[in-house]
Structures are given as C-alpha cells and as structure tokens.
Amino acid sequence: MEKEFGKLTAEQFKGLIETLPEIRRQGADLQKAIAEVPKQRLDELLVANYNWAYAYELTFREHMALVTYALGLTGYVKALAASPDPHQKLLDQLWDEARADESAITVEVQYAIGLVFSVPRTILSIMLYQRSMSGLI
Numbered sequence: 066m067e068k069e070f071g072k073l074t075a076e077q078f079k080g081l082i083e084t085l086p087e088i089r090r091q092g093a094d095l096q097k098a099i100a101e102v103p104k105q106r107l108d109e110l111l112v113a114n115y116n117w118a119y120a121y122e123l124t125f126r127e128h129m130a131l132v133t134y135a136l137g138l139t140g141y142v143k144a145l146a147a148s149p150d151p152h153q154k155l156l157d158q159l160w161d162e163a164r165a166d167e168s169a170i171t172v173e174v175q176y177a178i179g180l181v182f183s184v185p186r187t188i189l190s191i192m193l194y195q196r197s198m199s200g201l202i
Contacts, residue, residue, distance in 0.1 A: 073152050080156050086190065087160075099182070110174055117179025121198040128187055128197065132180045137169025143183030157182065 073081065099107075120128055133142050147156045170177050190198045 077152050077156060084156075084159060088185070088188060089107070092189070095185065108177060112175060115175050115179070117176075117183050120180060122182040122202065123197075124199050125187060125191065125197040128183070128199075135170065135172040135177060135180050137166060137171055161184060 119133065133139060145151045145154050155164065172180075179197065187197050190201065194201060
C-alpha cells in the first residue's frame with residue numbers, strides 16, 4: 066500500500082515516539098550545561114532583563130517556524146519538504162549534527178539561546194497536557 070502524502074506510517078510514528086526519551090534527555094543535558102556556564106559568561110550573552118516568554122505565546126507551528134528561521138534551518142526544511150518522503154528523511158537525519166551551522170543563525174545569540182531553551186519546554190507541555198503552552202493559556 067502506498068503511503069498517503071503528509072501522513073506517518075505506523076512504523077514512522079513508532080520511530081518518532083521512540084525518540085521522545087532521547088529528546089527529553091538532551092533537554093536535561095542542555096539545562097545542565099547551561100547551569101554550568103559561569104554567570105559572567107551568561108551575562109555577556111544575555112542582556113539584562115531578557116526573557117523568551119513571547120515564544121510560549123505562539124502556537125506550536127509558529128514556535129517551530131520561528132526557531133527554524135532563527136537558527137538558519139529554512140533551507141534544510143525546504144530540502145526535507147522536497148524529498149519524496151519528508152517524514153522518513155527527517156527521521157533518518159534526526160541525530161545528524163553535521164547540518165548544524167552556527168554561521169546560518171539569523172538572530173542575536175541571546176534570542177537563539179532563548180528559542181533553543183523554549184523548545185523542550187513546549188514539547189514537554191505537549192507530552193504532559195497534549196497542548197502547547199499557548200494552548201494552555
């Protein structure tokens with residue numbers, strides 16, 4: 066049976082679900098790494114009174130679109146979309162760090178940090194409450 070465009074197969078859905086513990090682990094690793102950064106260095110990276118609460122007011126799609134653009138991943142997402150099976154290509158490349166390119170980031174470092182930090186919390190909200198934080202609000 067041919068796969069319907071835009072739909073995950075049962076195997077792909079299972080593969081996606083199997084990534085969730087790793088995503089949570091990496092989110093915890095990110096928090097730990099940030100906690101180990103000296104306060105002086107964080108003060109250099111983040112301006113006074115900076116926060117990323119605005120990201121939580123966005124729908125999940127808007128949040129991910131902003132992160133995609135801000136982190137310079139628009140070309141990557143376009144290439145995924147142009148592939149015969151975007152879902153499978155994403156699953157195949159999910160942990161491939163070779164596509165990361167810090168020079169492609171389109172926003173100041175403090176905004177990139179905020180957006181990266183906000184994604185695991187939004188995903189956690191969806192996992193726990195089946196809604197993004199904007200949906201809860």
